Amino acid sequence: MSVGMGPNGGMIMRQFSKGDAIKGAELRPGTWRRVLGYATPYRGLLTVFLIGVVIDATLGVVPPLLLQRLVDHGVLAGNSRLVVQLAVVVAAIALVDAVLGTFTTWCSATIGEGLIRDLRIQVFDHVSAMPLAFFSRTQTGQLVSRLQSDVIGAQQAFTSTLSRVISNVLSVVLVLLAMLTLDWRLAIASVLLFPLALVPTRLVGRRVAALQRRSMQVNGDLSGLMTERFSVSGALLAKLFGSPAREHETFADPANQRLEIGVRIAMIGRVFAATLVLVAALATAMVYGVGGLMTVRGALTVGTLTAFAGLLGRLYGPMQALTTVRVDIMSALVSFERVFEVLDLPILITDAPDARPVTGPASIEFDHVSFAYPDPASYSLRSLEPAGSAEAPSDEGPGRAVLRDVSFRVEPGQTVALVGASGAGKTTITHLLARLYDVEAGSVRLGGVDVRQISQESLRRLVGYVTQDAHMFHDTLRANLTYANPAATEEQMRSALAQAQVLDLVDRLPQGLDTTVGERGYRLSGGERQRLAIARLLLVQSPIVVLDEATAHLDSRSEHLVQRALDTAMEQRTCVVIAHRLATVRTADQILVVRDGRIIERGTHVELLAASGPYATLYATQFVDDPAVPDDQIAVGD
The missing domain is CATH 3.40.50.300 (P-loop containing nucleotide triphosphate hydrolases)
Structure with missing residues (x-):
């Protein structure tokens, strides 16, 4: 997709074709295996983090079940002692959940920031070892973008995305089990419409991933432009030879592209979310209608219906999140791939196994x-090269x-x-x-x-x-x-x-x-x-x-x-x-x-002058008008 400014200032857009979107979202074989390799140094902390996520997801199912007992056996039965006990238990669960949430946040931050550090150091060391010509062909801003934005996008795969997947999967399973325990008929009614939410998932998954990939590229372009223009030499060149209008348009073009991509991603996400919310609302209405009638007829207790209402909110939230997991994972993997593209560039100059130091005066x-x-x-990354870059360093x-x-x-x-x-x-x-x-x-x-x-x-x-x-x-x-x-x-x-x-x-x-x-x-x-x-x-x-x-x-x-x-x-x-x-x-x-x-x-200088060859000719050309040079040194070679 590209965006240009027409004569009237309006944006001219060329959309991605379906093939481009799918092609842009394809991942290279072995990406998953390489990604998992980065978790090895943190496997201990990652295990503790995931255990915390599991406990937190489990605690989330308990309050609605306690609510059922509170209503049926406490409030309606007039058992004030049970009401107080259950209230204390709910408060204790909330306290444990708060402490657990703080701990898992620390684990997540430690893993995520550690991963960012490892990736950045690895990319920095790798790029530093690249041949000199690599830097003459590569925009600095693009490299900085890979080292900053893409690395941050990659670390989300191990923290927010991973925790969301495990937490939401476990929440859905536990909530469904709780619903089936309370009333299997109402449980079936609760998930009857959910397959409708899966329809748009496959339609927009690759599309959003392709847009994310393009967004990262445009962000790199913007970073490259700013790095060049905001350097002393770049600013001096712009002030001496550039024009504000032309500079504005140069920056506005990728900025407009980023605007277009951002709007499209936001709209696709909003339409997708609206679809899921609609499905959840219809399912809630069905549960209220069916459950309400069952309660009126005495087939269901008020506490059970209340518990179902609480569980329903804890069911469709994770379900909605899981429908976007593929998009989240693809976005994180795209970031990883962009980092891998840099790390996969071969280092042409390395120490031989038997390399040794040399010191002292040397011939x-x-x-x-x-x-x-x-x-x-063999050493350049095409996506990092400025358009029209020279083929020779x-x-x-x-x-x-x-x-x-x-x-x-x-x-x-x-x-x-x-x-x-x-x-x-x-x-x-x-x-x-x-x-x-x-x-x-x-x-x-x-x-x-x-x-x-x-x-x-x-x-x-x-x-x-x-x-x-x-x-x-x-x-x-x-x-x-x-x-x-x-x-x-x-x-x-x-x-x-x-x-x-x-x-x-x-x-x-x-x-x-x-x-x-x-x-x-x-x-x-x-x-x-x-x-x-x-x-x-x-x-x-x-x-x-x-x-x-x-x-x-x-x-x-x-x-x-x-x-x-x-x-x-x-x-x-x-x-x-x-x-x-x-x-x-x-x-x-x-x-x-x-x-x-x-x-x-x-x-030597004297020998070459005496030889009357190319050096003598070049020397005479430089000094024929220089009165400080002796005449006998100028005449030779003419």
């Missing part, structure tokens, strides 16, 4: 490496070679620079270095060990990164610095800040290291964020450093400060530098020119 070696980004179908499409037979070696303490046009494969090389992806052919070795044999925990400490977009969490400077090294002391942080040329800035802040930097660090300038990122890198003390356009888009002063900080960060470390500004790579021990996924040239 870098690419040995005939070829690589193509994996098919997105980086420079080229899936299945197409991004790197072709790349080989080079960097000795410990040396610096290698990667230069070339955008999309050549430079960043991909650094991603393979940190094992954000696995190579298709060849191998990447650090310290002589294949990265696939190095534990990921060790690899994160072995390779440090500074990118052109230094990300900061919406937290304090202290938290952002210690994210890389939680054990860092105040003295170590100040030393790293001083080496990164940013200590003076921090000291000028009113709250110092406890200053909140804002979302993505937007309260800081680009140069300040870069220097803080370098300080974070220095705290880790990674023996291998990757600098990916770390000085791009900075003004001259900021670039000078950042470059000084980088010089400190690169001392006695093995470094990989990506830079479009060739002035920053002239001192590299080795420069690799990358084009179309291949290394087409390699050597």
Whole structure:
């Protein structure tokens, strides 16, 4: 179902077909078994909870039976002693029921909140382990929706839905037994019309489940829109290039869809409930009519009729609830399935059984490496992708070679620079270095060990990164610095800040290291964020450093400060530098020119200029108008 806004502002709706509704409500095989698996850690408490539900349902049948004795043997017989005794018993039952209700509520909350916690942690850990390309294809808001709304919907299967089913089934059975004990004829009359209530159940069950599934999807769309628009960068883009009217319509479309779905679910539920209420009212009328005539003729006592009236209210309420059980269960299972869709995504990068840590100074070696980004179908969730999302997470499409037979070696303490046009494969090389992806052919070795044999925990400490977009969490400077090294002391942080040329800035802040930097660090300038990122890198003390356009888009002063900080960060470390500004790579021990996924040239700055090849041409293009560059360095390669 979709909803759009026509020229006159009216909603244009396209309804689900019957086939779509049924298809949308189908569950995958094995869903029930997986759902029950989540109850295992709580089976003890769940058993106690269900026992409490059973006792509570049993106590619910007792008051109407006591009412019969109260009327027939107490009030009508003039037995005041019995009246008092039965009143005390009813009060005691009410007290026990209140205490029991409180206990079962605690059990339900503990189980439900525990289940929510388990699912959220499992989904969070699983998503965190997904490849980098997954996050470039997936709307953050959709993931948040699965982690929040869908998990809550799933937990209802173990608490409210489960307790309602058991309580209502037991209540119906006990009430029917009590009715049959009092008078079998009136008991049959009480349930004679109930089969009519079952007719609409099958008609609307799958329909409502399909609407619930669509509702969850639209809620995810809304969450995705809000996450994007309410971020600093999204809000800035909207204010600079968007229009309020267009933004309004962008949000109004899924909001209108949610309105339409909500109204339809509410109306289906109301019509369904009205049908059940009508059937219950007709059955009550029949009991009153038949029972009243029997009482008038002396075939039934007044107390029995009164008890039947009380039991009837306790019969059709649970019966009505049971008729909607299928819808409730389907809705909960749909939530579980949406969570399972995320958990079923394969984790492409895992530790090998014999993975080991690598520490200390390390060499870098690419040995005939070829690589193509994996098919997105192997790691992405289509329902979480924005419409029209690109098929490739980086420079080229899936299945197409991004790197072709790349080989080079960097000795410990040396610096290698990667230069070339955008999309050549430079960043991909650094991603393979940190094992954000696995190579298709060849191998990447650090310290002589294949990265696939190095534990990921060790690899994160072995390779440090500074990118052109230094990300900061919406937290304090202290938290952002210690994210890389939680054990860092105040003295170590100040030393790293001083080496990164940013200590003076921090000291000028009113709250110092406890200053909140804002979302993505937007309260800081680009140069300040870069220097803080370098300080974070220095705290880790990674023996291998990757600098990916770390000085791009900075003004001259900021670039000078950042470059000084980088010089400190690169001392006695093995470094990989990506830079479009060739002035920053002239001192590299080795420069690799990358084009179309291949290394087409390699050597030092002087050697490559003398070779008059692509590097010399690129260098001359950048500096031909720069008076600070000596003429003898410009002429080569023209």
